[in-house]
Amino acid sequence: MADLGKLTLAIALILAIYSIAANLYGARRGAPAFVASARHALWAMCAMVTIAVVALWNGLLTSDFSLEYVAAYSSSTLPTPYKFTALWGGQQGSLLFWTWLLLIFSSIAAFQNRRRNPEIAPYAMMVLAGVAIFFLAMLNFVTRPFDLMSPIPAQGQDLNPLLQNYWMAIHPPSLYTGYVSATVPFAFGAAALMTGKLDDTWIRTTRRWAIFSWFFLTLGNLFGARWAYEVLGWGGYWAWDPVENAAFMPWLVMTAYLHSVMIQERKDMLKVWNLALIGLAFSLTIFGTFITRSGVISSVHSFTQSGLGPYFLVFLAAVVAGYAGLIWFRARELRSPAEFESYLSREAAFLFNNLVLIGIAFAVFWGTIFPVLSEAVRGVKITVGPPFFNSVNGPLALALVFLMGVGPLIAWRRTSADKLVRSFAAPIALGVATALAALIGGIRAWYVLTAFSLSGFVLGTVIVEFHRGVNARRHLVAESAPRALVNLVSKNNRRYGGYIIHLGVLIAFAGIVGSSFFKTEVKRSVREGESFSIGPYQLRYLGMSAVDTPHLLSATARLEVVRDGREAVTMEPAKLVYKRQEQPATIVAIRSTPLADLYVVLAGIDDTNRATFEVFLTPLVWWLWAGGVLMAIGTVVAMWPNVRERAAIAAALSRARAGELGAEPAPGGD
């Protein structure tokens, strides 16, 4: 199996080089046969890497410890689902998985564009194959997944216990999917620059790819936060660790991109900005891998530090320099005739939203690399922790939420003051009412008041938008209100899906603010039968039970939890020791309600009848996950193939055929 894996990876690398050469020749000389051959080579690469992935999976599932990777990240006692997820448990496997996703997405993009976009598609395929060459070269020469062990160990070292978790099984694939699918719009952007076909074809062709990428980046970040919350046992879900920041920055840039492309589609403006954003998003995915793998920036979750860093840095430098050079080369052609006319226009609101998003991304970037910079410049390593990120991003988040409310309600080009008052009266009233309610509820922190008030305001704007749309439909086609709502969303799914996402962001934002400002914590070491309290809860330690299996040893504490003297439940936080790696892990007990989460950690077992507990009461953290679910739903709505759009394209095509107008170009939308 190892030989098969090595062989297929080598063939894939050769095919990638061939694919680029054939595409280049075919596109330059106008030889479609060569372009088709290059496409087939891409598909063959995908098949080769699929075989390699199956070979590694086979090694993991059959516990073939002659493979170094299997011996290092699996064991015969590892539960089968985790043998499967061990594919991305280590560096070589992660990179193989990454390459596999890249080739699957490239193959799909190649299929979608087999007849469409004959001018730029070959160049986009060249970029995709070029990125694949980098990863395949890593897999063939630098970090090989099919290296053998000698002598063959009797047992593997097991997957890290922290990764033996449901969320960890789905978090890396989501994030990788988000990272890797951003390569497709990047490739088309680069192709537009190479060919000089600089209209919005590249944006329209890859619109759904960009939303797809954003969807998985969102899920990946949320799953990671959820994993940190449930598994790491420190009561929080986000620590501004470099590894987390590496996943957050591409999400911010993709969010900015999805908004700013609308301005280009509508107003033919911001061409350079959009090209730069997609280049930045792609570079940040490579940068993220660089930070996590190079060990240049010390992280609490240090990944395997390896010699991979310099290769990624060189690749990143080449991508940034090459892409920036292309933009420079086309600068004259990229100038836009249109200009901003007023601050009170939707394009201005979108532009400022972009600036704030990029500002947040920059602050996160700066804080992440600050230790390295300060060491280089001043000779002393200075770190900034969560307080830095919170104090910079807190105000920026408020600005962003404000713009999220303003943008959708004001018109393109310019808005009259009169219209402005009519649109915003109700939302402002809701914002003020929310602030008053929060004041009466006893909240005094200015940030929280502002945040809740702005959330109320934006909620108001979303309601106004839906209300307007439903009313318009009811007047036009005399529908009942629920039917009008369904039709409104399904016929304008991109727009109203976007509003559903906004709603999700608001709810998540409220959850983040609530859980950051009102978290309380109690740490106590107690004997059996003793109790202590946090907020309205009384916790009594009942005792400990232990379980011993060949795979792990566990100790589970039982606590009786009583709220306000009623509704007693039992909570069972536990500690596990995985035998293979002698590493302890924590199983947190969480009692989640929309108002607050009770989060109990068994922090230590001190002697026979004494245990230390760390208990957090975190308000509104449930809202973060609920908002995340709503964001996901909204994204699916926005991505859903639009029936009307399809019908319009089909009608245009049949009209063209009926009128024998010859080869009218097919509309570029996907």
Place this chain on the structure above:
Amino acid sequence: MRFRLRFVIGVGLIVAALTYLITTAIRNTSEYYLTVSEVSARAAQLQSQPLRVAGRVKPDTINWEPSTLTLKFEMVPIPETTPEGVKPVAASDPVSFKVTCVGQPKPDMFAAGRDVIVEGRLDSHGGIAASQVLTSCPSKYEPKKGQ
């Protein structure tokens, strides 16, 4: 054209606000990230500064008092790694710090010989009063070759 100028001013204001936010936040929240040897070399200048210190837990110095959640141990420099692996901690290592951390549970991974990051300030006895002890959590293990 006049509007274009006003627009540039607006964008400039946002960039200025961002710069202000970042520089003040850096000034107010930065901590020195030092090794045990660096701290001992400049102990005088570092009094009452917020610090993050990386070091290794010295064996046989751990004292954990669960009823008061008090963890005391000594910290020594992390030895340089050599191609053959990591050198053992020398028993007579001259540089070491007493670390006292009150009010935090003992981390899962905390043990003699483990690498830790201690957040806190220097106290008057030349030790470190820690607000938090973080264990470097090797979320991915490097395979030990030839094992």
